[in-house]
Amino acid sequence: MVVPVIDFSKLDGTATERAETMAQIDNGCEEWGFFQLVNHGVPKELLDRVKKVCSESYRLREAAFMESEPVRTLEGLMAAERRGEAAAPVDDMDWEDIFYLHDDNQWPSNPPEFKETMREYRAALRGLAERVMEAMDENLGLDRGRMRRAFTGDGRHAPFFGTKVSHYPPCPRPDLVTGLRAHTDAGGVILLFQDDRVGGLQVLKGGEWVDVQPLADAIVVNTGDQVEVLSNGRYRSAWHRVLPMRDGNRRSVASFYNPAFEATISPAVEGGGEYPEYLVNHGVPKELLDRVKKVCSESYRLREAAFMESEPVRTLEGLMAAERRGEAAAPVDDMDWEDIFYLHDDNQWPSNPPEFKETMREYRAALRGLAERVMEAMDENLGLDRGRMRRAFTGDGRHAPFFGTKVSHYPPCPRPDLVTGLRAHTDAGGVILLFQDDRVGGLQVLKGGEWVDVQPLADAIVVNTGDQVEVLSNGRYRSAWHRVLPMRDGNRRSVASFYNPAFEATISPAVEGGGEYPEYVFGEYMDVYAKQKFDAKEPRFEAVKAPKSA
Known part of the structure; x- marks a missing residue:
């Protein structure tokens, strides 16, 4: 099985190309909850700059990661094994270095080009997310902009748009830790610019874990829990995880287009599952949770x-x-x-x-x-x-x-x-x-x-x-x-x-x-x-x- 790859530029092509592309997006949302976009309109030159500033930023953080709890825990397990003791795998922490970017927090000042590059990138990704949501509206038989209106409380509030910059450094014992534990995403539409060389991302499909293959300059799209609720279960938020790798430092830049904290979420499509109104984007920081x-x-x-x-x-x-x-x-x-x-x-x-x-x-x-x-x-x-x-x-x-x-x-x-x-x-x-x-x-x-x-x-x-x-x-x-x-x-x-x-x-x-x-x-x-x-x-x-x- 291969995660769908969709040429997003064909939405602006002939009527036949547009219909085929819409059907591919619908299938990606309904059958996978994951798909990859190529020719998505985000310039390659900008993507190259994002790779550069995020990689340089990690190099400045690397020494701190090597002193972090995941590293100390793994070193302790390996030391126990050398003493002949049993070492049980750890399943409650991730082999991951992360920081978050949103409109109201402090961003890294180094490298010097980081802020300008990431502001430009986030603006491009925000626009792409809204185009993807409009395609979902159409496929679900909703008025254009219906999903965005749900996310903004009919325009009364700004949606939450956050970016998570992650690195998964080489791991000497991937059998003893997780890269990122299996989960679904809480929010709306997630757009991931993943490493084009180092793999590890997997999605659960039909009871099997399937690799989300690295693809140069593609944007991986996955649907979060709020899209599942709005679609009344037609589109599913998919379980996914990241495996730690012995070789290579995996880069991952995930941007989350989520409802406003004040938005009320409930099904916009009739029929399907039984979904309540949930409180998401509630203002309690994920780091605290x-x-x-x-x-x-x-x-x-x-x-x-x-x-x-x-x-x-x-x-x-x-x-x-x-x-x-x-x-x-x-x-x-x-x-x-x-x-x-x-x-x-x-x-x-x-x-x-x-x-x-x-x-x-x-x-x-x-x-x-x-x-x-x-x-x-x-x-x-x-x-x-x-x-x-x-x-x-x-x-x-x-x-x-x-x-x-x-x-x-x-x-x-x-x-x-x-x-x-x-x-x-x-x-x-x-x-x-x-x-x-x-x-x-x-x-x-x-x-x-x-x-x-x-x-x-x-x-x-x-x-x-x-x-x-x-x-x-x-x-x-x-x-x-x-x-x-x-x-x-x-x-x-x-x-x-x-x-x-x-x-x-x-x-x-x-x-x-x-x-x-x-x-x-x-x-x-x-x-x-x-x-x-x-x-x-x-x-x-x-x-x-x-x-x-x-």
């Missing part, structure tokens, strides 16, 4: 032995032993196959790994700000004054809202038919922001009587509304039932942050009409919820509504 993944995964490794001695594991082992004796083993429905700990302002946080506290403080601050922006959007949609929901959560500013974070892992489960990952429930609080695993699924939400997968989406934040938002909106917004299924393969990571009312806050409907919801103090509701979390929510509202005995 990568650090959160790392410290939480390392934290679990320090806790893993304790989980293997925990009640869920012992209970499941007992059920499996009973089966081996020929006895019936009934599934357990009153415990969860989950390792958890909580972070809030007043409790003790893990001290290891050493970067955990600093990383999670920074992450929690970013998520708290994001939650407040989401709440302001809800205020506006509900016809409330800006900040109305936050004032309800704080008792008109007299109390601090409660902001907590739950760090969970759902380890591989040998018998998912006998236990639950996390039992079905609604969340008691306000606005919940979940940074879920981008590889291991399992999260489901109840919609129309059916359980629907919340598919992993790289670097997205899943938002769900809790019971208090249902009350404040007088039933217009609902707290959704959700659950986590245990999985045989993969250790699912989940970092959920809860922006809840202060315990002293009084909650009641802020919107007229709708359901019959009481007025109550949030702390009293939590007392009831603690006993009835996995039961229907309506009796909880009735319990806090009932008059208290003297």
Whole structure:
């Protein structure tokens, strides 16, 4: 199998050439999620300058890469092997040197031609991305510019256009590390100017990894998760990876044409998959999300032995032993196959790994700000004054809202038919922001009587509304039932942050009409919820509504 190569200049050719080229683009998006463009209109002279300044920039960074964590980790594994110890491959870091360019960050000053060259290149690539998107519009039967309007909130916001400059230096032991871990891209349309000599990029097609062959002066196009959603599943965001290579320093310049942070994304094409509205380009830096993944995964490794001695594991082992004796083993429905700990302002946080506290403080601050922006959007949609929901959560500013974070892992489960990952429930609080695993699924939400997968989406934040938002909106917004299924393969990571009312806050409907919801103090509701979390929510509202005995 060969990744499609398309002559983009034929879009401006005869009617027959244009129709054939449009069909090739449609096939590339639908069947591969990857294709290569030649004769794309970006001058060769400009591409040569991009190669030169990016290669020179890496030479100035090379010494720092040789002192980086991937290099130190690999050297440690190789030293262990020399001592006769087993060295397990590392699967949670990449053999990659990277930096990012966008309109608002600091760019390298050396080599001197770098800034001018990359500004010119980014302008050319931005224009190319918009032409590709117009071809997608036409193939999907959408009005011209429909995809761009979705990315910009109908022109109210600027799309995000970022460039990632990567090098994958020669790796002495490619069997022990990854170049770039397998993933799909979170954004919209990605245009890659890859190395024309050193390979390594692969795309998953029909269950097989296929090389994206180096091709001089071509631009590789791939579709991200947002194009999959907008096309309602007709176009797929493809899994891809980069293999580390023993020989050659692979250069990679990837430009991402993504929705604005404020843009709402939902299917623009009828029929197809079931896609929700997602929060992407949410303003939480990818670099920070990568650090959160790392410290939480390392934290679990320090806790893993304790989980293997925990009640869920012992209970499941007992059920499996009973089966081996020929006895019936009934599934357990009153415990969860989950390792958890909580972070809030007043409790003790893990001290290891050493970067955990600093990383999670920074992450929690970013998520708290994001939650407040989401709440302001809800205020506006509900016809409330800006900040109305936050004032309800704080008792008109007299109390601090409660902001907590739950760090969970759902380890591989040998018998998912006998236990639950996390039992079905609604969340008691306000606005919940979940940074879920981008590889291991399992999260489901109840919609129309059916359980629907919340598919992993790289670097997205899943938002769900809790019971208090249902009350404040007088039933217009609902707290959704959700659950986590245990999985045989993969250790699912989940970092959920809860922006809840202060315990002293009084909650009641802020919107007229709708359901019959009481007025109550949030702390009293939590007392009831603690006993009835996995039961229907309506009796909880009735319990806090009932008059208290003297």
